[in-house]
Amino acid sequence: MKFSILVNEGPYQHQASDSAYQFAKAALESGHEVQRVFFYHDGVNNGTNLTTPPQDDRHIQKRWSEMAESNKVDLVLCVAACQRRGIVDEGERDRNKKDATNVADGFRISGLGQLIEAAIESDRLVTFGD
């Protein structure tokens, strides 16, 4: 089955992104496809490469980046949510005249249309959040 996933909450504050990751991992291990993970609202904070969690804690961003690399999962951060929260790639840096970028490997910034498209093209869209 082809899944897409919507993550609506930020890392460490809420279990949604942990559960989404565990779900995606289990789906991939069971031979399913995870087409896309779309990060919305505070969920875009999953995609910053500036986090340094304590060593005995899970590294949420790194887990996602590794999943993207080894399984070709498309990790998409909502552009409007990123702009409000300071998640910046090179395009956004130049467009909005910022002096830094912080989008982690495997993530990309795009629009809400990517969420709708994923819902249309996948067999199931699974939402994680309140």
Add this chain to the structure above:
Amino acid sequence: MEEEYAGGVEKKFIYINRRAPHGTVYALESLETVLIGAAFDQDVSMLFIDDGVYQLKKDQSTDSIEFKNFSKAFRALEMYDVEKLFVEAESLQERGLSEDDLLVDVELVKRGEVKDLIDQQDVVLSF
């Protein structure tokens, strides 16, 4: 920035709005998703339930909280071919509201019918 979707697939989408218009960002972001999603020519419904019914309340004023008053955008949904607006009757009644308090025409559904409405959909987005 979105291109028109040329996939030719039409699914039944329902957006379930459960929260008050302000206090959290979800109501505004749900509306954003509906408006962007309209370019994809899908079969779209919206359901307002629990505190979500307040999103459709007439005469909202957000000046004092310095938030955008996006409630007027619900009136524009028709232009985006989003015409199926469902409101759970009990959620309205429990909050002392009636259809006359709402800024758009809606279809009331009973609590017991909500499950059937959701069952009919292909995609459920809950905010």
